[in-house]
Amino acid sequence: MMKGPKKWRLFALMTALLVFLSGCGREEISTLIPAGKVAQDQFNLLILSSIVMLFVIVVVTIIYVLAIVKFRRSKVGEDMIPEQVEGSARLEFIWTAIPIVLLLILAVPTVYSTFDLADVTAMDAQDEDGAAENLTVNVTGKLYWWEFEYPEQEIITAQELVVPTGERVYFNLIAADVKHSFWIPSIGGKLDVNPENVNTFYLEFDKESSELEEGVYFGKCAELCGPSHALMDFKVKTLNREDFDAWVAAMQEEQAAPTETVAQEGQEIFEQSCIACHATNAAGAAPGVGPNLTTFGDRNTIAGFMEHDEETLKNWIADPQQYKPGNLMPDPEEINNGEPFSDQELDALAAYLMGLKVEE
Amino acid sequence: MDLNKRYTPQTWPDHPETATLEGKNKFVGFWLLLAAETVTFASLFATYLALKDKGPSGMEFSAAGLFELPLVFAMTMILLTSSLTSVYAIYHMKNHNFKAMQAWLGITVLLGLAFLGLEIYEFNHYVHLGFGYTNSAFSSAFYTLVGTHGAHVVFGLSWFIALMIRNAKRGLNMYNAPKFYLAALYWHFIDVVWVFIFTVVYLMGVIG
Amino acid sequence: MSSNSQKKGFGATIWDYLTTVDHKKIAILYLISGGFFFLVGGVEAMLIRIQLMKAGNDFLSAGTYNEVLTMHGTTMIFLAAMPILLAFMNAVSPLQIGARDVAFPFLNSLGFWLFFFGGVFLNLSWFLGGAPDAGWTNYASLALASEGHGIDFYSLGLTISGFGTLIAGINFLVTIINMRAPGMTYMRMPLFTWTTFVASALILLAFPPLTVGIFFMVFDRLFGANFFDVTMGGNTIIWEHFFWIFGHPEVYILVLPAFGIFSEIFAIFSRKRLFGYTALVFATILIGFYGFMVWAHHMFTVGLGPTANAVFALATMIIAVPTGIKIFNWLLTIWGGSISFTVPMIYAVAFIPSFVAGGVTGVMQAIAPLDYQLHDSYFIVAHFHYVIVGGVVLAILAGTHLYWPKMFGTMLSEKLGKWTFWFFFIGFHLTFFIQHFLGLMGMPRRVYTFGADQGWDLFNAISSVGALFMAIGVIILLVNVVMTVAKNERVGNDPWGDGRTLEWAIPSPPPFYNFAQTPLVRGLDPYWIEKMEGNKEGMVYAEPLGDIHMPNGSFIPFVISLGMFIASFGAMYFMDDKAWALPVLIGGLAITFGSMLVRSLKDDLGFHVTKEELIADNERIQREARALEGGKKGGLK
Structure with a gap:
């Protein structure tokens, strides 16, 4: 038996090393690399509670190791009958009181932060002209995509949330079908997206996402919502206020028609088959059956999680169920007079969609 | 336990329901079951209060408009009376007066049947108004709460009737005394639940 | 039934178990079927880890x-952990308080068969169109949207087995309240009996809300009710409340008996009375009490508002x-003792750091704002596996080794047991420790896949390797069981040598009537007291030898449960407009209520074991004990 444990120790050491080397996860999605006030507050609570809990673990471990080393039967003798101690009121008091003190240390910031993070009183604040002081985004969770409506700006987008940095952004969350949960790990904790009521909270974004390796933060659905729950991703693009205003202005404009012939063909097909569900204008659009595609060409992913290139896009259009099981996008046969899209048609569609951009 | 042992009112114990270990076990176990039943009904009440008057947009039904107190008040009186008659029955059980016990149980059963008849009439009336089980969240919650109580009434009545028929010939003994006692206890529980239904569903529904 | 345990034919043995009302045999039934479902849930766990081993x-x-993740959770909680704990409760609690049997032997059997048929019904979903797929929490909006009959299998299966558990809970409560031996006051009850008592009280009060919630689900899905249909005025949060009003106490229903088992083990294998027995008892009661006031911490992100979240x-x-x-x-119990590292004790010793780790992450999640990050991430998965595996499953494995001799009269191999332990224990930490970090790195739970661009590949691979270790550990345990059964080396009353409580004062396995004479209890750890005073008889008895009244076996519990099993199929296919559905529903219910009627109309007064039979049986036991003693001496030479 001696050989076994030694090997294990080595193995455990190597595992620990690997864990250390891979660090804290990716900046785009890790709660350990907070990139906003909310996530930072939560990270601080994590560190505080970890310290308190490590203290508990250390105390327990010391008593524990001493006990199992000192009082082994091989050491105290085979026939030793220990004294049958009943207990000790003083000790009971100590290990009741100390945990209570430790919990109080945790309780105060807990209560403070609970109320602080739920404070949305400033949400409807208006300046002298009656314009909203803060940005509000209405988020709707749908199977399996996200719609982002900017009510004040009267624009709608989907799949990629675009927000300004350095200010509080308020969110109204509701589900169109089943329950989802809205989570951007590196920006702040999640809030459920319920079918029966609007949930409200705020987030702050410190850093422009263009500085990130992937160029966007990763958002997730955190509540099991069906087969493609794992694929119900969204991305978050954070811009400084100036760029954000420019983006909003571009979104509010009528988008230019494509100039290339392939893309024009694609537009024709799109307007026959796809437009019933997908809008391509962001300004004044109504919530859609499918994601609004105005910014499709600007996005970083297709369907929220796939490589953003024409090949992937064509595969996706040709057979959506294969990539995102259970999603509600119809197969081509259902919208194209019973025929699958030909390669030519797919090329045209891809060219058209990739050309839908509002950013330079 | 000896079924053939004959008792007289003098040899019959004061508390026949707990005079044997089996009786004692049943007694404690049944009270615990009632605790679980209480939690069940508490859950149903909570749901009813959460879903009261909730329905699809434009629903025409509301507690205030739907319920009529006179009928429900009559039902309440009938059930309360039946609780009292079951007390008489158990009083006679403790005095080892089998015939009187059976008679009072008979009256209890008749009152219970009358209550049940009125409840069926009431439900039928609502359904005819269009307030069916699938009409709205409100209707589902209402029928489930009141209907579960009704199912308890049915079970309680069946229990009484089964006990009365089964023991008609052989009278009281240590084996069946706890059963009569518990059936009556169950009946009281049903009665108490109804008092809450009357208050929470009907009175509070009509008044506010 | 004869008092002699003669060899019976296979068919007769089966019939015996189908009709038994003996708590010791019901314990074996619980252990076997719970163990079977544990293996099923384990296979499902392996499928999960294989799927997630790479991006x-x-x-x-x-x-x-x-489907696999839903069935893994549901099976492990309802069909594996609880039944196996009920096995130990049945096997040990009545003996620990010196009772003849449980208060309601018939209901005990009914409880088992309801659980069994409920579990079988739930698992049949795999073969009948697909298993439930909305998670073990079965949140209402997704559950209503789920196609096929998976969710109906879940609802109806859990309803049936839930009734069984409720019955078991009431039974243990009454047994412990009414049937303690003379001198066995509440404050002399062994800790395992205490935890059985409190866990049973939790079952009594926690299962009805679940049943109500599940009934709503059944009515909504099968009969057109609107409890959770938002467009018809329904509200899905109601389900979440009911589920967690049940679900949180359920954690304590599982973990308290686990604490009980470890309490016994620490005392036995340290040769020391439990330190702070009174404090342990009150901590148990407090945990049970608080267990009902905290359910909404599973719902911090639902949007209940800051006041509710803070409270x-x-x-x-x-x-x-109280957990601290x-x-x-426990630490002070082993402190100053004489620790013998048998397999049960190794599990108990390993339990402390594992459970402390699970406990402290629990406190971290209690910090509501922090929980917004942790909730529904892999951190939660890690946390509850530390509690359930590090607490409950380690207790189950420890209890299997500890009570195996009492239940079957043979000892599991210590050597193989240690192999199982090391594989399982290392595998457990390897699998779940790293999942804390996966959660912090943003990985949500219940995802069937993840992209290579998320940075979670390595940790998931390590976690999957750990799962393999656990599987190897369980396989070694199975080998151990088979070898032990095959060898069939009998053991005496107190095979561990340091037994303290009443169950070790009786032969292994005990005769069907338990103690021939009810023992007199003279303090905490009554058997230890007698041993220390050199009592050769084993115990002091509270009554002279006399006839013992025993209940008759009965096939009716099986039939009642079967009826509900059949009726469930009728209810489930009712909405499919199948012509046979309604007759099946009515027929099943007729079987159930008909057999209940038979039970209540037919007098069943049981039978008596006479004094003469008891004396003869006692002589046989003595003879066997002497033979065992002789065999041991022979072996030593």
């Missing part, structure tokens, strides 16, 4: 994965205090 794996499809956060933190009291009392 973008396509071993399981998205839909199948959701439930503080209430949750308080639970850490327990940990320190």
Whole structure:
């Protein structure tokens, strides 16, 4: 038996090393690399509670190791009958009181932060002209995509949330079908997206996402919502206020028609088959059956999680169920007079969609 | 336990329901079951209060408009009376007066049947108004709460009737005394639940 | 039934178990079926870990994965952990308080068969169109949207087995209240009996809300009710409340008996009375009590508002205090003792750091704002596996080794047991420790796949390797069981040598009537007291030898449960407009209520074991004990 444990120790050491080397996860999605006030507050609570809990673990471990080393039967003798101690009121008091003190240390910031993070009183604040002081985004969770409506700006987008940095952004969350949960790990904790009521909270974004390796933060659905729950991703693009205003202005404009012939063909097909569900204008659009595609060409992913290139896009259009099981996008046969899209048609569609951009 | 042992009112114990270990076990176990039943009904009440008057947009039904107190008040009186008659029955059980016990149980059963008849009439009336089980969240919650109580009434009545028929010939003994006692206890529980239904569903529904 | 345990034919043995009302045999039934479901749930766990071992794996499809994860959770909680704990409760609690049997032997059997048929019904979903796929929490909006009959299998299966559990809970409560031997006051009851008592009280009060919630689900899905249909005025949060009003106490229903088993083990294998027995008892009661006040900490992100979140956060933190009291009392129990590292004790010793780790992450999650990050991430998965595996499953494995001799009269191999332990223990930490970090790195739970661009590949691979270790550990345990059964080396009353409580004062396995004479209890750890005073008889008895009244076996519990099993199929296919559905529903219910009627109309007064039979049986036991003693001496030469 001696050989076994030694090997294990080595193995455990190597595992620990690997864990250390891979660090804290990716900046785009890790709660350990907070990139906003909310996530930072939560990270601080994590560190505080970890310290308190490590203290508990250390105390327990010391008593524990001493006990199992000192009082082994091989050491105290085979026939030793220990004294049958009943207990000790003083000790009971100590290990009741100390945990209570430790919990109080945790309780105060807990209560403070609970109320602080739920404070949305400033949400409807208006300046002298009656314009909203803060940005509000209405988020709707749908199977399996996200719609982002900017009510004040009267624009709608989907799949990629675009927000300004350095200010509080308020969110109204509701589900169109089943329950989802809205989570951007590196920006702040999640809030459920319920079918029966609007949930409200705020987030702050410190850093422009263009500085990130992937160029966007990763958002997730955190509540099991069906087969493609794992694929119900969204991305978050954070811009400084100036760029954000420019983006909003571009979104509010009528988008230019494509100039290339392939893309024009694609537009024709799109307007026959796809437009019933997908809008391509962001300004004044109504919530859609499918994601609004105005910014499709600007996005970083297709369907929220796939490589953003024409090949992937064509595969996706040709057979959506294969990539995102259970999603509600119809197969081509259902919208194209019973025929699958030909390669030519797919090329045209891809060219058209990739050309839908509002950013330079 | 000896079924053939004959008792007289003098040899019959004061508390026949707990005079044997089996009786004692049943007694404690049944009270615990009632605790679980209480939690069940508490859950149903909570749901009813959460879903009261909730329905699809434009629903025409509301507690205030739907319920009529006179009928429900009559039902309440009938059930309360039946609780009292079951007390008489158990009083006679403790005095080892089998015939009187059976008679009072008979009256209890008749009152219970009358209550049940009125409840069926009431439900039928609502359904005819269009307030069916699938009409709205409100209707589902209402029928489930009141209907579960009704199912308890049915079970309680069946229990009484089964006990009365089964023991008609052989009278009281240590084996069946706890059963009569518990059936009556169950009946009281049903009665108490109804008092809450009357208050929470009907009175509070009509008044506010 | 004869008092002699002669060899019976296979068919007769089966019939015996189908009709038994003996708590010791019902314990074996619970252990075997719970063990079977444990293996099923384990296979499901392995499928999960294979699917997640690398990014973008396509071993399981998205839909199948959701079925597997739902069934893994449901099976492990309802069909494996609880029944196996009920096995120990049945096997040991009545003996620990010197009772003849449980208060309602007939209901005990009924409880088992309801659980059994409920579990079988639930698992039949795999073969009848697909398993439930909305998670073990079965949140209403997704559950209503789920196609096929998976969710109906879940609802109806859990309803049936839930009734069984409720019956078991009431039974143990009454047994412990009414049937303690003379001198066995509440404050002399062994800790395992105490935890059985409190867990049973939790079952009594926690299962009805679940049943109500599940009934709503059944009515909504099968009969057109609107409890959770938002467009018809329904509200899905109601389900979440009911589920967690049940679900949180359920954690304590599982973990308290586990604490009980470890309490027994620490005392036995340290040769020392439990330190702070009174504190341990009150901590148990407090944990049970608080268990009902904290359910909304599972719902911090639902949007209940800051006041509710803050109140439930503080209430949750308080639970850490009684739990801490327990940990320190156990540490002080082994402190100053004489520790013998048998397999049960190794599990108990390993339990302390594992459970402390699970406990402290629990406190971290009680911090509501922090929980917004942790909730529904892999951190939660890690946390509850530390509690359930590090607490409950280790207790189950420890209890299997500890009570195997009492239940079957043979000892599991210590050597293989240690192999199982090391594989399982290392595998457990390897699998779940790293999942804390996966959660912090943003990985949500219940995802069937993840992209290579998320940075979670390595940790998931390590976690999957750990799962393999656990599987190897369980396989070695199975080998151990088979070898032990095959060898069939009998053991005496107190095979561990340091037994302290009444169950070790009776032969292994005990005769069907338990103690021929009810023992007299003279203090905490009554058997230890007699041993220390050199009592050769084993115990002091509270009554002279006399006839013993025993209940008759009965086939009716099986039939009642079967009726509900059949009726469930009728209810489930009712909405499919199948012509046979209604007759099946009515027929099944007729079987159930008909057999209940038979039971209540037919007098069943049981039978008596006469004094003469008891004397003869006692002589046989003595003879066997002497033979065993002789065999041992022979072996030593």
